[in-house]
Amino acid sequence: MHTTSWHSVSMTLDECIKCNICTSYCPVAAVTDKFPGPKYAGPQAQRFRESGQITSPDVWVDYCSACRVCNEVCPSGVKIAEINARAKAQIVHERGIPLRNWFFGRNEILGRIGNLAPQIANLGFHNPVSRLMAEKILGVARHAPIPHWSTEGNFRAWFARREKLRAEKKVAYFHGCSTNYYEPAVGKAAVAVLEHLGYEVVLPPQNCCALPMLNNGEFPAAEKLFRSNLKKLAPYVDRGLPIVGTSTSCVLVLREEATEMLDLENAQTQALKAGMWDISEWLRERLEQGELPTDFRELQMVVPYHVSCQARAHRMGRPGLDVLMLIPGLDVREGNAKCCGLAGTYGYKAEKYDIAMQVGEDAFRFVRAQGEGVRYVTADSEICRWQLEHGTQKLGRHPVEILAAAYGLYDLDRRQLLAEMK
Amino acid sequence: MPKIETDLLVIGGGATGVGVAWDAALRGFRTVLVEKRDLTHGTTGRYHGLLHSGGRYVVKDPHSAEECIRENRILRKTHAHCIEDTGGFFVVTPEDVNAYPDQFQAACKNLGIPCEEISLRAALQREPLMNPRAARVFVVPDGAADSFQATHSTAQAAQIAGAQILNYHEVVALIPAEGDPARVVGARVRDVARGEDVEIRAALTINAAGAWAGVIARTAGVTVNVIPGKGTMLAANHRLINTVLNRCKMPDDGDIIVPIHTVTVIGTTDEKVQDPEHLTIEPWEVELLLREGDKLIPGISQARFVRAWAGVRPLYQEHYAGASRDATRDFVVLDHAARDGVAGLLTIIGGKWTTFRLMAEKTVDKACEQLGARKPCSTAETPVPGVEHGHYWLGHRLREVEQNHLQSELVCECELVTRAMLENAARNNPTLTLDDLRRDVRLGMGPCQGGFCTYRAAGILHELQVQNSQSKIQDPNTWHVADLQSPARNAKLEIGNWKLGVGTPNLLLRDFLQERWKGLLPILWGRQLKQERLDELIYLALMNADHLPDEDAVSPMSDFYSRRGISTTADTEARDA
Ligand SMILES: Cc1cc2nc3c(=O)[nH]c(=O)nc-3n(C[C@H](O)[C@H](O)[C@H](O)COP(=O)(O)OP(=O)(O)OC[C@H]3O[C@@H](n4cnc5c(N)ncnc54)[C@H](O)[C@@H]3O)c2cc1C
Ligand code: SF4
Ligand code: SF4
Numbered sequence: 001m002h003t004t005s006w007h008s009v010s011m012t013l014d015e016c017i018k019c020n021i022c023t024s025y026c027p028v029a030a031v032t033d034k035f036p037g038p039k040y041a042g043p044q045a046q047r048f049r050e051s052g053q054i055t056s057p058d059v060w061v062d063y064c065s066a067c068r069v070c071n072e073v074c075p076s077g078v079k080i081a082e083i084n085a086r087a088k089a090q091i092v093h094e095r096g097i098p099l100r101n102w103f104f105g106r107n108e109i110l111g112r113i114g115n116l117a118p119q120i121a122n123l124g125f126h127n128p129v130s131r132l133m134a135e136k137i138l139g140v141a142r143h144a145p146i147p148h149w150s151t152e153g154n155f156r157a158w159f160a161r162r163e164k165l166r167a168e169k170k171v172a173y174f175h176g177c178s179t180n181y182y183e184p185a186v187g188k189a190a191v192a193v194l195e196h197l198g199y200e201v202v203l204p205p206q207n208c209c210a211l212p213m214l215n216n217g218e219f220p221a222a223e224k225l226f227r228s229n230l231k232k233l234a235p236y237v238d239r240g241l242p243i244v245g246t247s248t249s250c251v252l253v254l255r256e257e258a259t260e261m262l263d264l265e266n267a268q269t270q271a272l273k274a275g276m277w278d279i280s281e282w283l284r285e286r287l288e289q290g291e292l293p294t295d296f297r298e299l300q301m302v303v304p305y306h307v308s309c310q311a312r313a314h315r316m317g318r319p320g321l322d323v324l325m326l327i328p329g330l331d332v333r334e335g336n337a338k339c340c341g342l343a344g345t346y347g348y349k350a351e352k353y354d355i356a357m358q359v360g361e362d363a364f365r366f367v368r369a370q371g372e373g374v375r376y377v378t379a380d381s382e383i384c385r386w387q388l389e390h391g392t393q394k395l396g397r398h399p400v401e402i403l404a405a406a407y408g409l410y411d412l413d414r415r416q417l418l419a420e421m422k
Numbered sequence: 423m424p425k426i427e428t429d430l431l432v433i434g435g436g437a438t439g440v441g442v443a444w445d446a447a448l449r450g451f452r453t454v455l456v457e458k459r460d461l462t463h464g465t466t467g468r469y470h471g472l473l474h475s476g477g478r479y480v481v482k483d484p485h486s487a488e489e490c491i492r493e494n495r496i497l498r499k500t501h502a503h504c505i506e507d508t509g510g511f512f513v514v515t516p517e518d519v520n521a522y523p524d525q526f527q528a529a530c531k532n533l534g535i536p537c538e539e540i541s542l543r544a545a546l547q548r549e550p551l552m553n554p555r556a557a558r559v560f561v562v563p564d565g566a567a568d569s570f571q572a573t574h575s576t577a578q579a580a581q582i583a584g585a586q587i588l589n590y591h592e593v594v595a596l597i598p599a600e601g602d603p604a605r606v607v608g609a610r611v612r613d614v615a616r617g618e619d620v621e622i623r624a625a626l627t628i629n630a631a632g633a634w635a636g637v638i639a640r641t642a643g644v645t646v647n648v649i650p651g652k653g654t655m656l657a658a659n660h661r662l663i664n665t666v667l668n669r670c671k672m673p674d675d676g677d678i679i680v681p682i683h684t685v686t687v688i689g690t691t692d693e694k695v696q697d698p699e700h701l702t703i704e705p706w707e708v709e710l711l712l713r714e715g716d717k718l719i720p721g722i723s724q725a726r727f728v729r730a731w732a733g734v735r736p737l738y739q740e741h742y743a744g745a746s747r748d749a750t751r752d753f754v755v756l757d758h759a760a761r762d763g764v765a766g767l768l769t770i771i772g773g774k775w776t777t778f779r780l781m782a783e784k785t786v787d788k789a790c791e792q793l794g795a796r797k798p799c800s801t802a803e804t805p806v807p808g809v810e811h812g813h814y815w816l817g818h819r820l821r822e823v824e825q826n827h828l829q830s831e832l833v834c835e836c837e838l839v840t841r842a843m844l845e846n847a848a849r850n851n852p853t854l855t856l857d858d859l860r861r862d863v864r865l866g867m868g869p870c871q872g873g874f875c876t877y878r879a880a881g882i883l884h885e886l887q888v889q890n891s892q893s894k895i896q897d898p899n900t901w902h903v904a905d906l907q908s909p910a911r912n913a914k915l916e917i918g919n920w921k922l923g924v925g926t927p928n929l930l931l932r933d934f935l936q937e938r939w940k941g942l943l944p945i946l947w948g949r950q951l952k953q954e955r956l957d958e959l960i961y962l963a964l965m966n967a968d969h970l971p972d973e974d975a976v977s978p979m980s981d982f983y984s985r986r987g988i989s990t991t992a993d994t995e996a997r998d999a
Contacts, residue, residue, distance in 0.1 A: 005550060013659075014659050014660065014869075017949075017952055017953045018835065018836065018869060018870040018873060018953070018956075019956060033827070040829055040835070044836065045820055046660070047684040047836070047868070047869075048684065048817050048820035049820075050664045053816070053817065055817070056817070057817025057818070057820040057824070058817075058824045076952070
């Protein structure tokens, strides 16, 4: 299927010096012997896969969660997770996509459908009977933390209704599917913070970033989505508007994951890469430029900060932490768990749910260790927040929500803008 | 001195000699084969890996071409498991646009070599890294062939038919008949592993020592002028192509790229050398191969290379003195009785790996003439053990490791060699060094070039040795190779003792590291250099391999491994000065 070029990620297998560092870090290989580890499934196995092969020799790559921890620790620059993703795509190409994974790939459509009548959708899907059926029929893990549809309308509708700040300085916002359909509050908090900085927020047309499809090996469909976003975002990139995103994993896909996996590197993707920001990263940049207001209220609490593997993969340090640490009274504690386990759509799969929970145990333990009094946990990726909520019964919040609360704009508990509560 | 009596003594454990032993045994001759090192240690184990379709010789040497296509069809049946059906392209690169391609096409047609011209688009779809500026592309039935496995399987077949295959047995001199110096009656042979001499008496001695054939013949006072044509090859770390790529032009240096097993091999050069034993790789050869390789696969010169090696062509042409590239690839059977008045001796020389079976057939035909006819040749219809596994495909080891959950059993992770494969190779075939196991199961042939498997393998052999001392030694001269390549089948094999186990683990380790190092030096840059730095840290910094106990111990191979395999610019300057 995908042809090889010298730029293909699979070529990075040549960088491997067999040191096994990745093997000792892979959170999945540590808890299951269904997956042999990054070196074995990645650069090593890749030498036994022909580019035009008729059948894939191995299927264990399916157990790679795509957390990219291996890429991060590899001293040689092997793009192991992407090699695995491409091997998965080859398998899908040969054998077709399981119905469940097809659905996972289309979470945007699910979001849109549920959004039509969210109460009914929530009731219909989030009850023990239908979850059990979904597990039996589709293989969707019955206990996995599938989000609820937002019952107060989607984010874009809210944005369209409200009165916007008009300003010279503009910033474009990429909300992603989860904010639009499941957690509009994150988007509201982001808009409030951006406006508080004096920026006019514009909302480009956009679609699903394609992460679920990439993770499930549906490359041709993922390529369509990515190209569509590329086209929709191009005018903003061309105008030099920074595009900030609250879903760090969507941002990662748009910046580099899609181009690397799909072998699409060109001037346009380069420009998008330069124009996209994780919102915390962008806020930290404002801080460094002396543009970040510091009119914070005190927030007296302990908040465990789980570093999402997707955030790590950006190689941008810990901007969320850098910004939250400005808030007086706030005691942010950085965890060092490698991955929450859920990793995209991984932990939603019945056969992988237990693995995901075992992987997540490190993160859960870290959160629990911060004391009984902890109410909120924070992480840059919604997936991690949902998994942490599921594993620790704390409330998950995006760093920008905490920031909005500290600016006095947002009720962290009820997830509402104070201006809208009056 | 122990004595062995036989009908035929075959000298040389390359493809040709082993083929002769197989054919002879099938025809009912009592046959003994001696090889001074391991089977395929000579040219056969240092070749390019191409099962010729004949396309390469079609214009220049049509007779060879015809033999190639005929043998190609036969070997696909008798040695199917040693062959990958890659197919081959003849690519007309921008440099090759001239009258040759048309001649090539016509000649293929003439000789019945299937040759189909395909569009550049179709060619690039199949081989995306191929030169996109190619003018024309022809498809021929080339293949990739594993000469280690093919020769081992043939040896097993020979042995089943009754032949005795003795490796690490070096001919010291041919023995003249008492009172009749014009008759050879066998050879004095040194059992190098045990350090003792053996006399082998034979009605007919067949010299199949390849590039060394002249040295053997000389001990009987016969002159055979072998032109040793050295050829160097480079292996890139993984498969960049899955089809053999040939330039469509008169055969020259660096114009073939073969995908074989997990690597991509560019070759070859062709240079007359003095001594087949001391091959050095010159910097200009490496440069030339990279430069020429870029014409078929632009960018290949920047790929990671894991190894360089050289083999020497056993070219023979009576009274020929030209360039070795232009010497014929034909083979000849020299009947020294007719040619030199020395009876009891035949020499088989020249040819290609692809034609080894035919060479054996012609040689044994000649033996039949001299010793009285036996059965007709049956090798073309007799599959060798292992053939039941079908053609080789790249993914098979990976699939078997996964399906049988053998990942924790891997000794050589790069080439997916399990512990059972290694042990069975040592237990079923005479094994003196880890390099012998490399030829059996590909130990240490991947990117790390022995970095992670050498110490493991040495330790495992040590354990075998300890077990050996507790039970009785088996016949060291049997071969069992049909299942060695398969991680899955080895897990179930019945096992015995390590055969020929002599070295200490430290010696095994040092020898293998030295052997691997030899082929690394010529390509030591970039990513492979990074790898070797890690390997160096493992062995020299962590294990102190330079100062292990029994520092003075040597094996029969130690000297060979520690000879420099590369000539440096400084050497060349010193020589020219
Ligand atoms: C660079 C190169 C690339 C090639 N590529 C191809 C290719 O792609 N396809 C193809 O079909 N052909 C190829 N060939 C040709 C092919 O490899 C050879 O023709 C073939 O391997 C020769 O086999 P052999 O058995 O005659 O010689 P060898 O394999 O050299 O066997 C001779 C054996 O005799 C042994 N010997 C020497 N002295 C003694 C002694 N005193 N006592 C006992 N044993 C002794 C040696 O150790 C050696 O093992 C290539 C050759 C070269 C050099
Ligand atoms: S991406 Fe994560 S799960 Fe996959 S191999 Fe790498 S570390 Fe392991
Ligand atoms: S960490 Fe990188 S170099 Fe080391 S084994 Fe893994 S992929 Fe290879």
